[in-house]
Amino acid sequence: MLVYILRRILYTVPIAMGVSLVCFALIHIAPGDPLSAIIPEGASPDTVAQIRVAYGFDRPLPVQYLKWLAHVAQGDFGLSIMTQRPVLAEVAPALVNTLTLAAAAVLFGFVLGCLLGVASGYLAGRPTDKVVTAASITGVSIPHYWLGMVLMVIFAVNLNLLPATGMGEGGSGTFGLGWDSLQYLVLPALTLSVIPAGIIARSVRGTIAEVRKQDFMQTLHAKGLPGRRIFVHVVKNALPSVLAVMGLQLAQLLGGSILVETVFSWPGTGFLLNNAIFTRDLPVLQGTILVLAMFFVLINLAVDVLQTVVDPRIKRA
Amino acid sequence: MTAPERAAGSPLVEVENLTVRFIGRDLDICVVNGVSFTLDRGSSMCILGESGSGKSVTLRALMRLFPPTARLQGAIRVDGVDVLALEENRLRQIRGGLISMIFQEPMTALDPVFTIGQQIAETLVYHEGISFRAADARALQLLELVQVPSARRRLEAYPHELSGGLRQRAMIALALACKPKLLLADEPTTALDATVQIQILLLLRELQRELGMATIFVTHDLGVACEVADKIAVMYAGKFVETGSVEQVIDHPRHPYTQGLMNSTIHADMRGVALDPIPGAPPDLTDLPAGCPFAPRCAAAREPCLAVQPELAVLEGGQQARCLQYAPGPAFSEAALLKAS
Numbered sequence: 295m296l297v298y299i300l301r302r303i304l305y306t307v308p309i310a311m312g313v314s315l316v317c318f319a320l321i322h323i324a325p326g327d328p329l330s331a332i333i334p335e336g337a338s339p340d341t342v343a344q345i346r347v348a349y350g351f352d353r354p355l356p357v358q359y360l361k362w363l364a365h366v367a368q369g370d371f372g373l374s375i376m377t378q379r380p381v382l383a384e385v386a387p388a389l390v391n392t393l394t395l396a397a398a399a400v401l402f403g404f405v406l407g408c409l410l411g412v413a414s415g416y417l418a419g420r421p422t423d424k425v426v427t428a429a430s431i432t433g434v435s436i437p438h439y440w441l442g443m444v445l446m447v448i449f450a451v452n453l454n455l456l457p458a459t460g461m462g463e464g465g466s467g468t469f470g471l472g473w474d475s476l477q478y479l480v481l482p483a484l485t486l487s488v489i490p491a492g493i494i495a496r497s498v499r500g501t502i503a504e505v506r507k508q509d510f511m512q513t514l515h516a517k518g519l520p521g522r523r524i525f526v527h528v529v530k531n532a533l534p535s536v537l538a539v540m541g542l543q544l545a546q547l548l549g550g551s552i553l554v555e556t557v558f559s560w561p562g563t564g565f566l567l568n569n570a571i572f573t574r575d576l577p578v579l580q581g582t583i584l585v586l587a588m589f590f591v592l593i594n595l596a597v598d599v600l601q602t603v604v605d606p607r608i609k610r611a
Numbered sequence: 612m613t614a615p616e617r618a619a620g621s622p623l624v625e626v627e628n629l630t631v632r633f634i635g636r637d638l639d640i641c642v643v644n645g646v647s648f649t650l651d652r653g654s655s656m657c658i659l660g661e662s663g664s665g666k667s668v669t670l671r672a673l674m675r676l677f678p679p680t681a682r683l684q685g686a687i688r689v690d691g692v693d694v695l696a697l698e699e700n701r702l703r704q705i706r707g708g709l710i711s712m713i714f715q716e717p718m719t720a721l722d723p724v725f726t727i728g729q730q731i732a733e734t735l736v737y738h739e740g741i742s743f744r745a746a747d748a749r750a751l752q753l754l755e756l757v758q759v760p761s762a763r764r765r766l767e768a769y770p771h772e773l774s775g776g777l778r779q780r781a782m783i784a785l786a787l788a789c790k791p792k793l794l795l796a797d798e799p800t801t802a803l804d805a806t807v808q809i810q811i812l813l814l815l816r817e818l819q820r821e822l823g824m825a826t827i828f829v830t831h832d833l834g835v836a837c838e839v840a841d842k843i844a845v846m847y848a849g850k851f852v853e854t855g856s857v858e859q860v861i862d863h864p865r866h867p868y869t870q871g872l873m874n875s876t877i878h879a880d881m882r883g884v885a886l887d888p889i890p891g892a893p894p895d896l897t898d899l900p901a902g903c904p905f906a907p908r909c910a911a912a913r914e915p916c917l918a919v920q921p922e923l924a925v926l927e928g929g930q931q932a933r934c935l936q937y938a939p940g941p942a943f944s945e946a947a948l949l950k951a952s
Contacts, residue, residue, distance in 0.1 A: 509719035516676055516714075517734045517785070518706035530724050606769040607723055 299599050306595050313591060314366065317584040318359050321576050371581035376573050381581035384566060389585060391461065392555070392562030395486065396547040398479050403487030404494055404540060411498025415532075418503040426495060433492030439553040442485040446557070449481060456480050459559040482558040486551055490543040497539040501532040534605040541597030545590045621691075622649035623792060623825045624673070629685035631668050631677075640896050642668045644849035645685075650842070652792070655819060655826040657840035657857075659833065659872070663893050665849040666829045670795050673827070674710045675702060690792055708738050711786040715798040717778035721770040727754070727781045728766035734788045753784040757814060776807035780814070787818065794819070794826045800835060812838050833876050837861055845869045848894050848904035851923065855930035865932035867909045903935065906949075911936065914946035 333342055346352050350361065365372070371381035407430075414426035450458035461478050505511070505528050514524045555564035563582055570578040602608050631643040643665040650656050660666040672683060675694060687694040690709055697705065714720035722730060731753055732746035741749075747766070754762035757780040770778055779799065786794060799815065800808040816839050819826050828839055836843055836857070843860040845853040845868065853866040864870045871889035891908040894900065900907060906916040916935055924937035935943050 509714065509716060510722045512676060513712075513714060513720045513782075513785075514722070516674060516706055516712040517737075518703040518708060519733065519737055520703060523733060523737060527722050527725065531722065605724055606726075607771055 295602060298602055302595060302598055302602075306591055309591050310588065313587040314363060314584060315359065317580050317587065318362055320580055320583065322355070324576070366584065371584070372577040374578045375575045376569075376578070381577050384578055385563070385582050385585055388561060388563045388566040388582070391560060392548060392564065395479065395482055395555075395560060395562055396544070398483035399486040399490065399547050400544060402483060403490035403543075406487070407491040407494025408498055408536075410491070410495040412502060414495070415499040415502025415506065418499070418506075423499070426499065430492035430495040430499075433488045434496070436488060438485050438489060438551065439557050441488060442482065442554055442557040445481050445485055459557075461561060482554055482560050485558075486547060486554050490547065493543060494536070494539060498532065498536055501535050502528055505531040530604065534601045534608075537597055537600055537604065541593050545593045548586065548589045548593070623652045623690055624648075624650040624827075625686070625688045626669075626673075627686040629669065629672055629683070629687060631665070631672055632682045632684075633680050634682055635680050638897070642849055642896060643672065646846075646849075646851055647685075648844060648851065648854065650793075650825050650827065652825055653819075653823045654841045655816075655828065655839055656842040656844060657828045657830060657836040658844050658846055659830060659836050660846035661831060661893050663896070664846040666846045667797050669846070670712075670797055670827060670829045673793070673795060674706050674712065676706070676712070704738070707734050707786075707791075708789045709791060710793045710795060711789070711791040712795040712797065713779075713782050713786050713799045716802045717775060717782045718770060718802075720782060721778060721785075723770055726767055726769055727773070731781070731785045731788055734785060738789045749788070750784070753788055754781065756787065757781070757784045757818070759784070775803050776810065779803060779807075779811055783811075783815065783818070787822070790822065792824060794824045796826065796828045798830050798832075799828070801830070801832070808835075815839060833861070833872065845872070848899060849896065850904075850933060851931075852905065852933040853931065854923075855928070859928055859930040863930070865926060865930060865937065866905075866934050867911045868905050869932075871908075871910075903933075910948075912949045913943055914949065915943045916949075 333345055337345075343352075350358055353361075362372075369382055371385070373379065374381055374384050377384065410426045410430065414423040417423045446458050449456045457478050458481070461475070508531070510527075511524070514527055519527075552564040552568050554560070555562045556568050559565070563586060567579065567582050569575070570582065626649070627647050629643055629646045630641060632639060632641045646665075646669055648656070658666040658669060671677060673687060673689060673694065675683065675697070677683075683695055685695070689705070692705060692709065694702075694705070721727070725733075728747055728750045731750035732743055735741055735746040735749055736743055739746075751762055751766055754765055759765050759777055759780050765773065765777065765781070770781075773781065779802075783799075794815075796815065800811050803811060812835060815826070818824070819839075826839070828835065830836055840857050843853075843855060843857055844851045845860065845866065847868050853860060853864065853869045855865075860869060861873070864873050868889070871887075874887040875889060889908055894904050894907070900917065902915070902917040902919055903909070903912070903921050906912040909916065911934075913935070919935060921933050921935045922938065923931045923933045925931055926937060
């Protein structure tokens with residue numbers, strides 16, 4: 295198994311290279327000149343050429359890529375065009391904020407999704423199952439920016455129970471575990487958790503209903519095992535496919551939701567991306583996407599490794 | 612005196628007038644319709660029949676291994692325990708304890724994500740309250756008992772890592788874990804290669820004698836029936852149509868259906884002989900004929916067979932057959948054969 299895991303880790307290197315290549319290419323694929331945001335209007339061709347050289351745009355693309363990669367490998371993502379601060383200094387706090395939000399949404403969405411999924415998987419075909427199925431389809435279908443605004447209207451505006459936007463007075467710097475901070479987390483996390491909850495409920499339900507139809511369930515009953523032990527068997531059999539879905543959902547949450555973070559002015563990666571797009575801040579865009587893509591790669595790696603640990607049928611040679 | 616001791620002189624299994632129906636939203640099928648039999652301690656019986664004859668359902672009824680849509684009537688007593696009256700809790704104790712079961716397809720009957728050892732051990736843990744550690748040691752002994760080579764290594768193996776024969780041996784070890792008094796086997800060799808089939812049958816017969824278990828086999832294979840059973844019951848459309856000792860039923864089948872089964876069995880010295888299969892298909896259980904359910908396929912059927920449901924007639928030596936020719940009224944003997952052949 296260890297060999298398999300090591301090999302799987304090795305596989306991530308070419309994937310990561312590919313991802314970095316795409317991120318690098320973004321600047322050149324994006325329509326318009328990447329320097330248009332910096333170059334003052336009416337600048338002379340000489341100035342433009344100078345800026346071009348200063349940013350290294352005069353070099354051939356492969357050279358540019360390798361130089362960029364070497365910098366990135368050292369944590370140097372360049373300077374933000376808008377703030378003139380290092381991109382990493384912009385991305386890191388945004389990432390922490392998004393992680394905080396994602397963690398809360400995962401906690402709520404995954405737990406709710408699993409509970410509902412197990413209940414309706416065990417009661418497949420009964421009224422409970424139908425209600426849960428309807429609820430999860432609704433959950434998956436509701437546009438979350440709309441849900442976010444509705445929740446805001448209800449809980450922040452009408453009931454005045456929770457803050458509408460932001461992370462509190464100190465911003466991300468003073469965000470802690472107290473209610474003072476956490477109250478800002480409730481609405482965006484709730485909004486963000488609805489879709490994963492629905493998707494996971496559907497997938498857990500399907501997997502559990504499927505496992506419970508397998509022949510070996512009869513053997514477990516014939517052995518006289520109590521229901522709680524049979525549940526352990528059901529869970530262990532359902533786990534590999536549920537893990538895969540959870541991994542994808544987690545990766546998506548980490549990517550941050552541009553819409554939800556914008557609606558709630560949550561200073562996360564989605565919010566950052568949104569700003570970077572509108573200000574054509576390409577280094578920030580590039581850095582953020584690269585960091586997020588790496589998270590995707592890492593989460594996929596983690597899911598694959600976990601699946602091998604849980605499911606002996608996956609070849610470990 | 613406890614129930615098992617009181618029952619020591621009596622048969623281990625007593626089934627009286629068992630019926631099993633499956634009831635759903637738009638279905639109501641009576642799959643087993645009035646089955647009665649007894650089985651002595653340590654002896655073995657084989658229920659023979661085509662698919663859909665109700666043989667597997669009869670077997671499962673002995674430990675009530677059914678989805679909630681099943682309705683059981685009649686009486687089942689195993690070792691003095693009234694199986695149909697048991698609450699869920701007590702039922703769990705006899706499942707795998709007093710009565711255990713071997714299934715047809717050892718690949719799908721074992722949980723693919725637990726090792727063989729874990730699956731044997733957990734039965735012991737929950738029935739005997741011993742630790743997983745102690746249960747592991749017992750699991751090893753059990754694998755050795757069913758002659759699994761390099762048993763210690765196989766304990767750590769997952770079902771997909773074993774061959775079909777070894778998987779079925781593991782399944783048997785699992786069934787024997789808590790020393791059941793009654794072993795149920797649902798076509799235990801059907802999914803296996805011919806050479807492995809014989810090994811498994813011989814193993815089962817040996818274990819049965821060694822451990823003094825009573826065994827009920829279900830099969831559609833006459834060869835298996837002869838090999839393992841003391842007693843044979845032939846089932847058709849939810850009823851026993853013929854019962855008797857192996858010698859009686861195999862050498863002198865009395866029911867036309869059993870005779871048909873014998874004629875449609877292939878063996879080596881039949882080369883060049885035209886096969887004589889039973890014509891037609893088993894009846895639709897939702898729409899059984901008014902008379903004998905076998906009459907539409909029976910070469911010996913006469914007019915009254917279509918109207919009267921025959922009872923089991925007791926013949927010499929205790930052999931029983933459910934056919935009007937053994938309880939003939941004047942109307943039967945006078946009526947002409949329905950099929951001119």
